[in-house]
Amino acid sequence: MHYHILTLFPEMVEQGLDTSILGRAKANGYITTEAINIRDFSDNKHKHVDDYPYGGGAGMVMQAEPIYKAYCSVEEKILAEGRKKPRVIYMTPQGQVFNQTLAQELAKEEDLVFLCGHYEGVDERILEEIVTDMMSIGDYVLTGGELPAMVMIDAISRMVPGVLSNEVSGEFESFHDNLLEYPQYTRPVEFHGRKVPDILLSGHHANIEKWRREKSIERTLKWRPDLLEDAVLSKKEQEYLKKLMEQ
Numbered sequence: 001m002h003y004h005i006l007t008l009f010p011e012m013v014e015q016g017l018d019t020s021i022l023g024r025a026k027a028n029g030y031i032t033t034e035a036i037n038i039r040d041f042s043d044n045k046h047k048h049v050d051d052y053p054y055g056g057g058a059g060m061v062m063q064a065e066p067i068y069k070a071y072c073s074v075e076e077k078i079l080a081e082g083r084k085k086p087r088v089i090y091m092t093p094q095g096q097v098f099n100q101t102l103a104q105e106l107a108k109e110e111d112l113v114f115l116c117g118h119y120e121g122v123d124e125r126i127l128e129e130i131v132t133d134m135m136s137i138g139d140y141v142l143t144g145g146e147l148p149a150m151v152m153i154d155a156i157s158r159m160v161p162g163v164l165s166n167e168v169s170g171e172f173e174s175f176h177d178n179l180l181e182y183p184q185y186t187r188p189v190e191f192h193g194r195k196v197p198d199i200l201l202s203g204h205h206a207n208i209e210k211w212r213r214e215k216s217i218e219r220t221l222k223w224r225p226d227l228l229e230d231a232v233l234s235k236k237e238q239e240y241l242k243k244l245m246e247q
């Protein structure tokens with residue numbers, strides 16, 4: 001997976017993506033990241049990339065031309081390397097809300113371009129010209145698209161084969177079967193008087209698996225009941241849920 005991030009703050013993006021599991025994934029060649037500074041494509045002698053909005057109003061608007069040139073430099077390289085025209089994702093609270101299903105879908109792409117806006121927004125014409133997807137990471141407004149792009153890159157990269165070690169496949173965590181994750185414990189057996197549930201010490205794998213599924217269902221019902229509508233449950237688990245709901 002090759003990520004290309006069009007931004008006014010390349011250092012922020014590069015630093016954020018160089019640490020921990022993503023840093024390792026880069027070092028091992030599973031993903032590449034390239035932050036392109038939109039300012040480098042400004043023709044203006046002061047390297048300005050924004051201007052006042054036509055029609056008036058507060059704030060500044062990012063101009064189409066430098067973004068377009070920055071994008072063209074990326075597209076040219078991708079095509080020259082023999083890959084197809086990439087999807088271009090504009091980060092905006094007005095976009096489709098990102099989720100695990102989208103992370104899985106996007107992880108199948110070879111290249112992804114992220115356009116990070118700032119100020120009051122970007123000239124509408126650049127969206128019409130180059131953008132294929134508009135995405136939001138939630139219903140709140142941030143100061144720019146960099147953090148949202150980094151959030152998406154993290155979630156997508158976990159779904160790229162090889163990024164997580166084999167034993168912790170991304171599929172088996174929260175949102176697998178649309179359920180929240182079961183509670184986890186490690187040593188010691190007792191902490192501040194709270195004991196690890198006996199069943200986890202029993203060594204009985206089938207019972208442990210059943211208990212974990214039940215805990216997942218309980219948690220989902222308590223904290224994210226909206227997820228249950230699309231949860232993948234066996235007949236027995238459906239009965240278990242029904243009983244919980246009657247309590």
Ligand code: ADE
Nearest residue numbers: 091092093136137142148
């Ligand atoms: N830019 C500003 N706020 C945002 C959000 N919530 N999601 C994506 N991009 C944004």
